[in-house]
Amino acid sequence: MKKAIASVLLCALMAALAFSVPARAQGTPARTDYQATRHYYDSLIAGPNPNLAALTLLMTMMPKGGDLHHHYSGAIYVETFLDWIKQRAYCIYRADNTELKANKFRIETKPGDLGTAARALCLDIDQVRDPSRNDFYRELLSRWSDKDFKDHFQQQVAPDQHFFDTFGYFGSFSDDDYNQGLRLLKARAIAENVQYIETMLRSAPASDNPALARAVNELRPDASPARIEAALGPLHEFLTRDDATAKGVAAYLDSIDAAAAGIDDGEFKMRFQAYVVRSEQPAKVFAGLYSAFAAVNARRRVVAVNIVGPEDGIVSMRDYSLHMRMFAFLKQKYPAVRLSLHAGELTLGMVPPEGLQSHIREAVEVAGAERIGHGVDIVYERDALGLLRTMRERGVAVEINLTSNAFILGVKNEAHPVLVYRQQGVPFVISTDDAGVSRNNLSGEYMLYVSRYKPSYDALKETVFNSIRYSFLSDAEKAAELKGLAQRFAVFEARARALANGAPAKPK
Structure with a gap:
């Protein structure tokens, strides 16, 4: 409890410091900038129909601190992955073919090892982006991401399945660099x-230790905490001493x-x-x-x-x-x-x-x-x-x-x-x-x-x-x-004040 109270007090202190810095550093003008920004923001969200375009501009300008829930491979846009594939001279299969082990939209990292028929099925990135193959390109973007999923009706898997399936296309490639x-x-x-x-x-x-792993893998979903600890203990002890x-x-x-x-x-x-x-x-x-x-x-x-x-x-x-x-x-x-x-x-x-x-x-x-x-x-x-x-x-x-x-x-x-x-x-x-x-x-x-x-x-x-x-x-x-x-907020609020007044702010 003491730790929790201390944590809350620390957060409160940091909050006070964070919000007091602009006023102390800039004096009265910073406060005025803050008030103008707050008033402008309030006007954009007022009423049943917020001003979405102006809000988008303001949110793009606004400092956003950190992004704390972020998956690297899922953060890269498909177009960037295609640039990287071109750099590495990989190719992408344009159709399914069980006999040739070809899966549509999958990356082939060793195109030089393919036979003639399989190679003909695997497109270089310039071919993928050729205007004559626009339908394939658009379909690839939609398969590797959520693009177009909500914009039209089609025969499609459930949204959550579609989302997690995308990683199967670029997941193994995303760690190249x-x-x-x-x-x-x-x-x-x-x-x-x-x-x-x-x-x-x-x-x-x-790491793996089949003998010790067996007891852990055999734990039932309703196993007691004591039973779980008894199974985990020996494996933990092994892992702490294992050189590998x-x-x-x-x-x-x-x-x-x-x-x-x-x-x-x-x-x-x-x-x-x-x-x-x-x-x-x-x-x-x-x-x-x-x-x-x-x-x-x-x-x-x-x-x-x-x-x-x-x-x-x-x-x-x-x-x-x-x-x-x-x-x-x-x-x-x-x-x-x-x-x-x-x-x-x-x-x-x-x-x-x-x-x-x-x-x-x-x-x-x-x-x-x-x-x-x-x-x-x-x-x-x-x-x-x-x-x-x-x-x-x-x-x-x-x-x-x-x-x-x-x-x-x-x-x-x-x-x-x-x-x-x-x-x-x-x-x-x-x-x-x-x-x-x-x-x-x-x-x-x-x-x-x-x-x-x-x-x-x-x-x-x-x-x-x-x-x-x-x-x-x-x-x-x-x-x-x-x-x-x-x-950053002091700078932003000065720019937002100018934006609210209808005059573009001068860069600092």
């Missing part, structure tokens, strides 16, 4: 006034450092979350979690642990409580490791009602998550008010992904629980999830937030500052980024 991709994402972030990203770049390595595991963690950290080379500077920073996939065998999930915890514990660029994959999958639902117990086991061993967990990315109809009642609670109360990714099914949780109170008191922030939630879950507008979190005082941040797949950006997410839910300007600003306050940066880094964000 992480540094190139991160530099692109940095440039895009800077262009829309984003100063920090926490991304999920690659999964943590998982230690080398795997070291190589993982080195690969992150190599990917991030040259990314951090005075204008922008990036940190990483290690993650595991829910759908694996329990022993593999645990081994991956151990490596992820060890990576964060090394205190380099990896700052948190996460778990990913469709939450409504057969294995995900069956093993959810077991996964949370795994987090709890490792959290006891490594209490300083930070957790941001995908939880509650579900809604009524996806799973039986019983499956909506405990995921967020277990992530918070069992696993010890400090942030929750999505958190959409909060309104179906058992004792939801008690859980909301716990999240508010502990300062557990929710990562809100409006475009993703609308597409995958069909939850949007008044049905989205962001207003419940706001009304109950639970902190939240606005984030992108997979901007390349969703074909959106953080500015677009903020535009959806302000046009749909019309927060006051002060509440909007608070949400932006939350994206740094609830990041997993060190305290010193966080203080520096908050100061920088306050300075």
Whole structure:
């Protein structure tokens, strides 16, 4: 409880410092700029029909702090992937052919090894982009992302299945040059006034010990905590002493450092979350979690642990409580490791009602998550008010992904629980999830937030500052980024004042 109170007091102090910096640094004119910006913003969201074009301009200009729920491969646009494929002289199959092992829209990384018939089926990127093949090109964009999915009726899979299927096309290719991709994402972030990203770049390595794994894989969904700990203990002990595991963690950290080379500077920073996939065998999930915890514990660029994959999958639902117990086991061993967990990315109809009642609670109360990714099914949780109170008191922030939630879950507008979190005082941040797949950006997410839910300007600003306050940066880094964000807002509000007056602001 003392820790929770201290955390709340620290957040309050940082909030006061963050919002006081512009006024102290700039004096009365900064306050005037703030008032003019607030008035202009209020005018744009007033009435039943917000001024969407003007809001889009304002949200693009506005500092947005950090993007805390971000998947690297899902953040790259298809057009960029095609540029990279051309650089590497790969090709893409234009049709299915079982005999030739060709799958339409799949990348072939060794076109020189193909026979004549198979090579004829595999298009170079210049051929893909040839105007005569516009139909194929448009279909490829739609297959590799959510483009056009909502714009017309067609024979199509369910939206959530379509979303997760996209990673099968570019997932294995997206890791060819992480540094190139991160530099692109940095440039895009800077262009829309984003100063920090926490991304999920690659999964943590998982070692294997078949003899010890058997007891973990045989755990039943209703196994007691004592039974789970008894099965996890020997495997954990093995992993802590295994040279191959230690080398795997070291190589993982080195690969992150190599990917991030040259990314951090005075204008922008990036940190990483290690993650595991829910759908694996329990022993593999645990081994991956151990490596992820060890990576964060090394205190380099990896700052948190996460778990990913469709939450409504057969294995995900069956093993959810077991996964949370795994987090709890490792959290006891490594209490300083930070957790941001995908939880509650579900809604009524996806799973039986019983499956909506405990995921967020277990992530918070069992696993010890400090942030929750999505958190959409909060309104179906058992004792939801008690859980909301716990999240508010502990300062557990929710990562809100409006475009993703609308597409995958069909939850949007008044049905989205962001207003419940706001009304109950639970902190939240606005984030992108997979901007390349969703074909959106953080500015677009903020535009959806302000046009749909019309927060006051002060509440909007608070949400932006939350994206740094609830990041997993060190305290010193966080203080520096908050100061920088306050300075960015001083500049923004001066420009917004000029915009409101109908005169373009002079660049500074």
